Amino acid sequence: MNRPKTGLLVASLVLAVVALWALAPGLFTAHDPIAGVPAEKLQAPSARHLFGTDAVGRDLFARVVHGSVHSLSGAFVAVAVGLLLGTLLGLLAGSAGGPVDDAVMRFVDVLLSVPGLLLALTVIILLGPGTVNVAIAVGTGSVAAFARLARSEVVRVRRTDYVEAAFGSGGRYPVVLWRHVLPNSLGPVIALTALQFGMAILAISTLGFLGYGAEPPTPEWGLLIAEGRNYLATSWWLTTLPGAVVVAVVLAAGRISRSIGRSTA
Amino acid sequence: MARYLLRRTAQAAFVLWAAFTVAYVLLQLLPGDSILIKFQNPELGLSPRQIQEIRAYYGGDVSPLESYATTLLGFLRGGFGYSIDTGTPVVERLAEALPATAVLAGSGFLLAVLIAVVIAFAAGHSRTSWIRGALLAVPSLFVSVPVFWLGILLIQVFSFRLGLVPVIGGSALQQLVLPVLTLAVPIAAPIAQVLARSIDRVQAQAFVPVVAAKGASRWWILWRHVARNAALPALTVAGVTFGELIAGSVVTETVFGRNGIGRLTEQAVNAQDTPVMLAVVVLAAAVFVLVNFAVDVLFPVLDPRLRAVTG
Numbered sequence A: 001m002n003r004p005k006t007g008l009l010v011a012s013l014v015l016a017v018v019a020l021w022a023l024a025p026g027l028f029t030a031h032d033p034i035a036g037v038p039a040e041k042l043q044a045p046s047a048r049h050l051f052g053t054d055a056v057g058r059d060l061f062a063r064v065v066h067g068s069v070h071s072l073s074g075a076f077v078a079v080a081v082g083l084l085l086g087t088l089l090g091l092l093a094g095s096a097g098g099p100v101d102d103a104v105m106r107f108v109d110v111l112l113s114v115p116g117l118l119l120a121l122t123v124i125i126l127l128g129p130g131t132v133n134v135a136i137a138v139g140t141g142s143v144a145a146f147a148r149l150a151r152s153e154v155v156r157v158r159r160t161d162y163v164e165a166a167f168g169s170g171g172r173y174p175v176v177l178w179r180h181v182l183p184n185s186l187g188p189v190i191a192l193t194a195l196q197f198g199m200a201i202l203a204i205s206t207l208g209f210l211g212y213g214a215e216p217p218t219p220e221w222g223l224l225i226a227e228g229r230n231y232l233a234t235s236w237w238l239t240t241l242p243g244a245v246v247v248a249v250v251l252a253a254g255r256i257s258r259s260i261g262r263s264t265a
Numbered sequence B: 001m002a003r004y005l006l007r008r009t010a011q012a013a014f015v016l017w018a019a020f021t022v023a024y025v026l027l028q029l030l031p032g033d034s035i036l037i038k039f040q041n042p043e044l045g046l047s048p049r050q051i052q053e054i055r056a057y058y059g060g061d062v063s064p065l066e067s068y069a070t071t072l073l074g075f076l077r078g079g080f081g082y083s084i085d086t087g088t089p090v091v092e093r094l095a096e097a098l099p100a101t102a103v104l105a106g107s108g109f110l111l112a113v114l115i116a117v118v119i120a121f122a123a124g125h126s127r128t129s130w131i132r133g134a135l136l137a138v139p140s141l142f143v144s145v146p147v148f149w150l151g152i153l154l155i156q157v158f159s160f161r162l163g164l165v166p167v168i169g170g171s172a173l174q175q176l177v178l179p180v181l182t183l184a185v186p187i188a189a190p191i192a193q194v195l196a197r198s199i200d201r202v203q204a205q206a207f208v209p210v211v212a213a214k215g216a217s218r219w220w221i222l223w224r225h226v227a228r229n230a231a232l233p234a235l236t237v238a239g240v241t242f243g244e245l246i247a248g249s250v251v252t253e254t255v256f257g258r259n260g261i262g263r264l265t266e267q268a269v270n271a272q273d274t275p276v277m278l279a280v281v282v283l284a285a286a287v288f289v290l291v292n293f294a295v296d297v298l299f300p301v302l303d304p305r306l307r308a309v310t311g
Helices: A002-023 A060-096 A098-113 A116-127 A131-158 A161-168 A173-210 A221-231 A237-264 B002-028 B034-039 B048-058 B064-076 B090-125 B129-144 B147-161 B172-203 B207-213 B218-256 B261-270 B274-302 B304-310
Strands: none
Touching: A002 A060, A002 A237, A060 A098, A060 A131, A060 A173, A060 A221, A060 A237, A098 A131, A098 B002, A098 B274, A116 A131, A116 A173, A116 B002, A116 B218, A116 B261, A116 B274, A131 A173, A161 A173, A173 A221, A173 A237, A173 B147, A173 B218, A221 A237, A221 B147, A237 B129, A237 B147, B002 B064, B002 B274, B090 B129, B090 B172, B090 B218, B090 B261, B090 B274, B129 B172, B147 B172, B147 B218, B172 B218, B207 B218, B218 B261, B218 B274, B261 B274, B274 B304
């Protein structure tokens, strides 16, 4: 029982540190993320520059720390879009039943049959590139997962005795939904939210890498890796270290999601 | 069985039609007129009448419903319209890009299944708890790695550090190794996860100790008895991951500079080439629907217990 808890502790710590990076980057690095020191360009990681420096002498660690706010806020928007639209669709399908249920869930099937990245790219053609648009595009891809889960939870909870009792004692539909069905369906939804948060960070960095997200010189994580590609032969740290940070954050989100899922199951 | 096939076919056709419609509506919502953007450029010196003719050529001068119907009919006949970017038929561009991606995605999928089977069976066979734990943690690591970063990392290690795979040039096979590995890793993760869980479930069943009591070795039980029963859930997941192969090829082809459907998609997004994007989305949905259809139909063939239910 001891091992899993260590994993959870490390995961929480990783997310806490990255959240602090986003809130108060100045506490973690004194270097400027945008203005470089040309004399110190392309230095390997050292005590002075933890993650080394890039081609114009910017401190890579400072760029990763200052970039966290873009990835985290983007992931928040994406998850909010998916959670809100998906849960609404799922609630609607699960509580209305009948033909409405069928229609909504067939629509969700269609969303599931198109790979997330292609759906996101279609939304980007529609909205154009940019940080917020990328977040919305990524969120669209998670609507289906949230809708399915919300529906199955609503259907499950609705059959329980206490919900029957609430209806029996004269509870109106929206009130019962809000007071009884929603709180009891929340556990698995929160677990999925944590998981989707990690997946959103992954997807946002991918779209950033492809060049649809933030504009240079914004230190967005995917963009950092894309910029580092030109120095693959000489400067391994430019691509390896920002990517390792992304992996750590996504792994941490997944770990936390699993422990929430286990404790509420 | 015939009724089941018929219902399943209708369902598949419906999902395809709906995917087409959703993508079509999304792409038609574009505020800008991509034809005007391209041809109204004063440098081209086109008169309004000529632009009108170009619009008619691309089918842009009819009502939205009419244009939807024409496009849908075109898709049914296998004509996907014309690329706005290059002016050539979308079918030609797809046909040009498809073979390379089919080779990449096909080999990627096979390697993914191989990796998944090795992980799941090693975990199922292992009695040392920390080795087992480490093996079972591999899939969560695999899904948490950005595909583009993995590709770059592989280039760095195998091409620049070890010099095993040439960066430029090299045989077709050499050029395929790293992209296939990159594509396979995220696909292997969900298959390995489900297969490992499924093996655990089957191993807990009563027939396993019976076979062991008869003197079968652990490998024999795992391979001959457990594997056959554990394969079905993994097959379902393998079908679901098929759609991700096309998405994965967008990133993989960009990182490795390969031509194919992924590259075509990226170019379509950059040029707001909606006919090409529509065709790619429908292609991905079609692959997904067809593969899952095949999986569903194969189920009763592989598992005699299911024949009575669906027949």
